[in-house]
Amino acid sequence: MHPIRKFLLITLAVLALGGGAAAVFMQLQGAHELPSHATVIPAPMPLPEFALLDHAGNQFDRQSLRGEWSLVFFGFTHCPDICPATLQQLAIARGKVLAADGGQGNSFPRIVLVSVDPERDTVEIMREYVANFGADITGVTGDIDELKKLTAALGIFFEKSADGSENYNVAHSAVVLLINPKAEFHALFSAPHDIENFVNDVPILTGS
Amino acid sequence: MNAKFLVLNFAILVIAACTAEPGVPLTVSDVRLFAPLTKSHAAVGYLTLHNQSNAPLTIDSISSTNFGNIQMHETVIRDGVARMQALPAVIIEPGSSLEFAAGGKHLMLMQPTADTAVGANITLEIHYDSGGLLIVSATMQTRVPAE
Numbered sequence: 001m002h003p004i005r006k007f008l009l010i011t012l013a014v015l016a017l018g019g020g021a022a023a024v025f026m027q028l029q030g031a032h033e034l035p036s037h038a039t040v041i042p043a044p045m046p047l048p049e050f051a052l053l054d055h056a057g058n059q060f061d062r063q064s065l066r067g068e069w070s071l072v073f074f075g076f077t078h079c080p081d082i083c084p085a086t087l088q089q090l091a092i093a094r095g096k097v098l099a100a101d102g103g104q105g106n107s108f109p110r111i112v113l114v115s116v117d118p119e120r121d122t123v124e125i126m127r128e129y130v131a132n133f134g135a136d137i138t139g140v141t142g143d144i145d146e147l148k149k150l151t152a153a154l155g156i157f158f159e160k161s162a163d164g165s166e167n168y169n170v171a172h173s174a175v176v177l178l179i180n181p182k183a184e185f186h187a188l189f190s191a192p193h194d195i196e197n198f199v200n201d202v203p204i205l206t207g208s
Numbered sequence: 209m210n211a212k213f214l215v216l217n218f219a220i221l222v223i224a225a226c227t228a229e230p231g232v233p234l235t236v237s238d239v240r241l242f243a244p245l246t247k248s249h250a251a252v253g254y255l256t257l258h259n260q261s262n263a264p265l266t267i268d269s270i271s272s273t274n275f276g277n278i279q280m281h282e283t284v285i286r287d288g289v290a291r292m293q294a295l296p297a298v299i300i301e302p303g304s305s306l307e308f309a310a311g312g313k314h315l316m317l318m319q320p321t322a323d324t325a326v327g328a329n330i331t332l333e334i335h336y337d338s339g340g341l342l343i344v345s346a347t348m349q350t351r352v353p354a355e
Contacts, residue, residue: 077245080252081283082290084245084351085310128246132351157289167318174290191285192311 035201037189044184048153052114052142055126060140065183069109069206071198072177074156076117076170077129084132086176086193087113091133093198100199107208108136109178114150115141116158116172154185178205233261234300234336239346241317243326251275251324251348253315253332254308259300267298267306268335274328276319283311326350 047062054060071090075083094108113130115121118141121129126139151158158172174191176198187205189197202208239255259265270278280295295313300306308314315332317324324330326348334342 078249079292080250080316081281081292081314082285082311084242084252088310088351125246125248132245169292171289171291173288174285175288190288191290 033204035187035204037194037197038178038187038201038205039190040187040205041185044180044182044186045153047179047183047185048149050146050149052140052146052150053123055123055130055139055141057123060138060142062183065112065179067181069181069208070112070179071109071202072112072114072179074114074116074151074158074172074175076115076172077121077125078117078167079170079172082174082191083113086174086191087111087130087133087137089193089195090176090198091137093195093202094134094136096195096199097203107206108202109206111137112179113137113139114147115139116147116151116156117160117170118142118144118147119160178202232342233259233263233265234334234340234342235260236334236342236344239332239344241330241346241348242351243324243328243348244320245351251317251320253278253317253346254310255315255332255344256305256307257298257300257334258305259302262302264302265300266337267300268338269297270315271333271335272317272331274320274322274324274330275317276321278318278332279316280308280313281316282313285311324348 047065049062052060054064073083073086073090075086077083090111094111097108111133113126115126121139121141123141126141130137130139150156154177156173156175158170161169161171163169174193176189176193177185178187178189180186187201189201235258237256237258239253241253242251244251257267267280270280272278280298281292282295284291284293298306298313306313317330322328328348329345330348331343331345334344336342
């Protein structure tokens with residue numbers, strides 16, 4: 001065979017093999033798409049035992065988080081800005097993901113607001129408050145010592161301001177946690193939050 | 209006479225500011241007011257302020273006939289923790305805009321004195337540069353769009 005023809009044939013073969021390998025690689029990458037914003041916990045962490053109340057007055061504990069994915073945000077109902085804004089972002093993200101899913105449902109985690117202000121956030125106030133953000137949201141409140149069992153294990157910070165007024169503020173971690181159906185801390189979204197981060201990453205993380 | 213002159217000047221200033229006439233230093237856009245989420249909570253407001261002048265402009269306070277107390281606040285996220293701090297005043301640099309938006313600067317609208325439910329028309333009085341006044345109106349909205 002002429003050396004030039006041989007060279008061209010080898011080059012074509014190499015290109016064909018390389019292209020095929022690249023196509024296979026890209027397909028594998030697509031199958032294992034990584035979240036763009038969320039931080040995945042390398043070894044999901046089991047939640048501790050705790051006993052709080054949901055907005056219907058039922059016990060809400062580690063067992064309550066089993067069986068489905070949950071997006072958990074720690075906030076308080078007197079918080080005028082970041083708490084309602086984050087819950088609004090999650091509610092909008094849920095609407096977008098479900099709409100993209102053709103209305104099949106159950107492809108977006110339950111949204112859970114855990115109050116870091118149980119002094120003012122009674123079960124009744126939580127019920128009234130979470131109703132603003134749609135049906136699939138759970139408000140959680142209860143005994144502060146039980147709350148601290150959960151927040152301490154998850155590294156969630158909260159601190160009541162010392163101004164002494166009844167309109168006090170509560171500084172709190174702004175992170176959104178993803179809890180898997182085994183009631184394990186699976187991933188987190190750091191603030192500032194963006195609707196599209198949830199829309200893109202939640203289905204990847206939950207495999208839905 | 210002096211009082212009449214002042215009232216006339218004030219009226220002209222208000223009208224001019226609202227219609228963004230040339231020479232008026234402050235204009236406002238994208239006003240969004242969200243109704244309280246429970247009976248006992250504050251409403252919240254967002255807007256963008258534009259300084260059309262060649263000098264820094266100070267927003268001294270914001271008031272309303274619909275609310276007894278309006279405060280400018282800022283949510284600051286540091287080391288992953290959100291804290292809210294009151295802003296006694298804000299300064300807008302010459303020719304610049306200042307955005308009040310979710311997760312940042314915002315208005316806390318407290319002590320309602322009139323109808324502040326969703327759909328209510330709310331008037332905000334923006335006091336600036338120790339005597340300037342800009343009046344804007346917006347309709348109270350619900351925080352979450354219907355699903």
